[in-house]
Amino acid sequence: MVFEFWMSKNVKSSVRLGKDRTTSCYQELFISSLMLCRIPKNPTGKACRTELFHTSTYLNAKFATTLAQSLSPKSKKSGTIEVASRASFTRDDAPHKGMSPVVQRGRRPVVLRARESGQSPRNNKDVPSSRIARVGDERRRHTAPNVHSEAIQGSTARPLFPSTSRDHRSDARSNKNYEEMQDSGEFYHPPSPISTSSSSKGKSKALVSERELPTSFTSPPLLPGFVSSLKEMLGPDTKPTPIQSLSMKWLLESDDAAGWRQVLLAAETGSGKSIAYLLPVLQNIKLAELLSKDQPPTSSTRPYNPRGLILAPTHELSRQLSGFAKSLLHETKLRVVCASQSNVKNTKGQKDATSSKMASMFQDVEGSTGEFQVSKSSHPVDLLVGTPMKVLEMVRGRGWDRREGQEGEEDIGENEENQKKLRRGRDKMPGIGKWRSKPELGLANVEWVVVDEADVLFDPDFQETTRTLLADISEARGAPVPLVSASSLRSPSSTHTTPEPTNYPFNLLLTSATIPNSLNAYLEKHHPSLVRLASPRLHHLPKTLQTEYVSWTGGNKFADILRRIRRIWAEDSAGERGSLSKVLIFCNKSTKVVELSAYLAEQGIKSVAMTSQSEHRGRGSNKHLDGFLRTRAAHEATTGDVKNEAHVMVTTSLLSRGLDFTPEIKHVFIVDEPRNMIDFLHRAGRSGRAGQRGKVVIFGKMKGRGSERVREVRKRVGALAA
Numbered sequence: 157m158v159f160e161f162w163m164s165k166n167v168k169s170s171v172r173l174g175k176d177r178t179t180s181c182y183q184e185l186f187i188s189s190l191m192l193c194r195i196p197k198n199p200t201g202k203a204c205r206t207e208l209f210h211t212s213t214y215l216n217a218k219f220a221t222t223l224a225q226s227l228s229p230k231s232k233k234s235g236t237i238e239v240a241s242r243a244s245f246t247r248d249d250a251p252h253k254g255m256s257p258v259v260q261r262g263r264r265p266v267v268l269r270a271r272e273s274g275q276s277p278r279n280n281k282d283v284p285s286s287r288i289a290r291v292g293d294e295r296r297r298h299t300a301p302n303v304h305s306e307a308i309q310g311s312t313a314r315p316l317f318p319s320t321s322r323d324h325r326s327d328a329r330s331n332k333n334y335e336e337m338q339d340s341g342e343f344y345h346p347p348s349p350i351s352t353s354s355s356s357k358g359k360s361k362a363l364v365s366e367r368e369l370p371t372s373f374t375s376p377p378l379l380p381g382f383v384s385s386l387k388e389m390l391g392p393d394t395k396p397t398p399i400q401s402l403s404m405k406w407l408l409e410s411d412d413a414a415g416w417r418q419v420l421l422a423a424e425t426g427s428g429k430s431i432a433y434l435l436p437v438l439q440n441i442k443l444a445e446l447l448s449k450d451q452p453p454t455s456s457t458r459p460y461n462p463r464g465l466i467l468a469p470t471h472e473l474s475r476q477l478s479g480f481a482k483s484l485l486h487e488t489k490l491r492v493v494c495a496s497q498s499n500v501k502n503t504k505g506q507k508d509a510t511s512s513k514m515a516s517m518f519q520d521v522e523g524s525t526g527e528f529q530v531s532k533s534s535h536p537v538d539l540l541v542g543t544p545m546k547v548l549e550m551v552r553g554r555g556w557d558r559r560e561g562q563e564g565e566e567d568i569g570e571n572e573e574n575q576k577k578l579r580r581g582r583d584k585m586p587g588i589g590k591w592r593s594k595p596e597l598g599l600a601n602v603e604w605v606v607v608d609e610a611d612v613l614f615d616p617d618f619q620e621t622t623r624t625l626l627a628d629i630s631e632a633r634g635a636p637v638p639l640v641s642a643s644s645l646r647s648p649s650s651t652h653t654t655p656e657p658t659n660y661p662f663n664l665l666l667t668s669a670t671i672p673n674s675l676n677a678y679l680e681k682h683h684p685s686l687v688r689l690a691s692p693r694l695h696h697l698p699k700t701l702q703t704e705y706v707s708w709t710g711g712n713k714f715a716d717i718l719r720r721i722r723r724i725w726a727e728d729s730a731g732e733r734g735s736l737s738k739v740l741i742f743c744n745k746s747t748k749v750v751e752l753s754a755y756l757a758e759q760g761i762k763s764v765a766m767t768s769q770s771e772h773r774g775r776g777s778n779k780h781l782d783g784f785l786r787t788r789a790a791h792e793a794t795t796g797d798v799k800n801e802a803h804v805m806v807t808t809s810l811l812s813r814g815l816d817f818t819p820e821i822k823h824v825f826i827v828d829e830p831r832n833m834i835d836f837l838h839r840a841g842r843s844g845r846a847g848q849r850g851k852v853v854i855f856g857k858m859k860g861r862g863s864e865r866v867r868e869v870r871k872r873v874g875a876l877a878a
């Protein structure tokens with residue numbers, strides 16, 4: 157029963173296993189052991205425990221052999237792996253007849269032991285427990301590090317869909333994952349807000365009649381400055397998309413008597429939701445500014461007192477959205493600031509970039525109280541864009557969420573130099589200390605809050621931060637709302653209690669391309685009067701997005717990906733395109749992103765690998781994205797210098813939300829099975845935006861064992877494309 161594996165730098169490695177293991181167990185262990193061979197600097201086997209992964213999905217001898225061959229160390233020095241075919245491989249056939257070279261040298265073998273139910277791994281008396289790698293344990297230990305948000309900045313990686321990572325789960329759980337993808341269980345389909353008959357507005361549930369919807373951007377209802385900016389951005393003949401028509405009708409034309417509004421804007425990816433909410437927010441802020449022109453400016457001790465807030469799940473999206481808002485404001489002057497310009501970690505000797513940069517930008521002066529005061533000559537910020545965590549830091553001061561009570565403030569000492577030293581020391585200990593930077597953001601003026609990608613920001617991992625911020629705004633505006641903890645929201649008893657509507661004292665706009673049932677349940681309970689404006693193609697792929705399925709040809713999946721990239725470029729060269737297409741590749745795990753990018757580099761293709769831990773991130777700008785998306789002049793690009801200029805970006809779900817890659821990204825590759833259809837819609841939706849043609853290429857096993865999953869995906873994707 158014992159499956160043994162020895163390894164050493166300079167000698168042959170061998171694999172032995174018991175005769176009577178079941179097929180799945182055998183191959184699982186076999187491939188796991190091969191994975192060990194790939195770990196560099198691992199003669200002791202200690203690192204094995206963190207690197208093993210569960211591969212029982214690949215129950216195929218041909219695949220195992222190919223994998224083994226691809227893993228074989230190339231140089232003689234690092235030894236070889238001996239592969240036995242499944243039929244002939246028995247304990248007696250073990251290459252070294254139990255006499256591993258490692259054993260000969262007096263070193264103990266690493267033993268991988270498949271646990272029988274109820275059997276403790278410590279039953280193996282020959283081997284110290286510290287050297288037993290438990291396959292079952294490894295499955296549990298892996299986490300999916302696809303991270304979505306400012307949590308990255310605090311180095312707390314949280315998965316977007318934490319319960320559904322496939323790579324490290326058994327077949328059974330993986331299949332369950334697909335069961336969870338049943339269309340009936342995943343999305344909430346809101347009723348159409350548009351009625352087709354002109355008189356049905358009052359009779360049916362429809363909010364507006366189709367005939368009433370604006371079919372062009374005109375002034376009125378828009379301020380003339382916005383109309384000309386839109387023409388400049390989108391072309392002279394541009395027409396509003398369905399979600400933009402709906403939002404203009406509902407948020408610009410309807411009267412204000414109803415009080416604060418709560419509206420959900422839901423439409424497919426690339427349908428122009430950003431403009432759909434930016435126009436009403438910016439226009440309302442501008443009108444409020446014009447109306448209050450003669451009134452004295454709000455007195456506040458904080459430098460920023462915006463009227464509008466836009467919240468997004470990632471720094472990248474925040475930066476892009478603030479750029480978007482600025483382009484709409486070429487003629488209609490309002491001040492937009494992105495909180496994520498300065499998401500640089502606080503390191504020694506580095507000043508808090510937020511306060512220093514922004515203070516000089518707005519000519520703030522530090523008053524005698526030590527708090528910032530806005531100088532009379534400064535322009536107040538009108539709209540602030542950022543992640544909820546970053547915005548909360550600006551409101552409460554950096555360090556507000558650290559664990560308090562470790563040491564009292566009095567321990568810091570009177571001496572200023574001592575205080576500084578202690579603060580620096582404490583900053584190095586995450587979660588400890590009481591020191592906070594000064595609050596910079598006042599919330600009393602906030603009248604508009606947009607929660608972009610609402611299904612992420614209200615999902616269980618993020619909603620506490622989002623709701624805390626919304627509660628802070630309410631409090632600052634003098635109408636506090638109760639803040640229910642996330643745990644009590646989740647508790648089963650909470651479902652039986654009477655719903656308590658949350659009435660925020662500001663306009664709340666939520667947007668998303670997907671409404672999971674969980675979000676709908678939350679909204680029904682806490683925001684029963686929320687108006688749902690949904691486009692007709694919600695929960696569908698954009699019409700201009702083609703789907704293509706590519707079958708893995710053998711063991712080397714990376715080679716298949718490379719082949720497909722080269723084919724696209726060959727088509728580009730043969731066709732009329734002046735430049736080579738840029739390709740965006742989505743993987744489920746950061747490790748795979750790095751490996752694939754390294755493989756492409758070996759093959760002479762430069763790529764940008766973007767994960768939550770990437771070096772490129774956290775520099776306070778979107779240079780990494782902008783550089784990748786920059787289109788070079790056609791004549792330069794035809795040379796197709798893919799060695800020096802990245803034409804491929806490899807990433808995880810990190811970049812799947814909200815980012816606009818129009819029109820550069822024509823191809824999106826999905827190389828790992830999507831975690832669920834929500835994830836798929838967002839990844840695929842990075843292409844085929846705003847009526848542009850695009851293609852999503854889905855890789856998978858199309859024939860034989862394991863192909864049923866791809867068939868299932870095909871069925872569901874087909875339904876989304878309809």
Ligand SMILES: Nc1ncnc2c1ncn2[C@@H]1O[C@H](COP(=O)(O)OP(=O)(O)OP(=O)(O)O)[C@@H](O)[C@H]1O
Nearest residue numbers: 395396397425426427428429430669814816818846
């Ligand atoms: N009316 C319009 N006509 C043409 N293009 C438009 C129009 N409105 C927006 N666009 C363009 O469509 C692209 C996608 O817009 P946007 O990023 O707002 O989509 P989205 O619906 O927010 O997508 P996602 O769900 O992925 O966040 C942008 O490049 C934008 O300039």
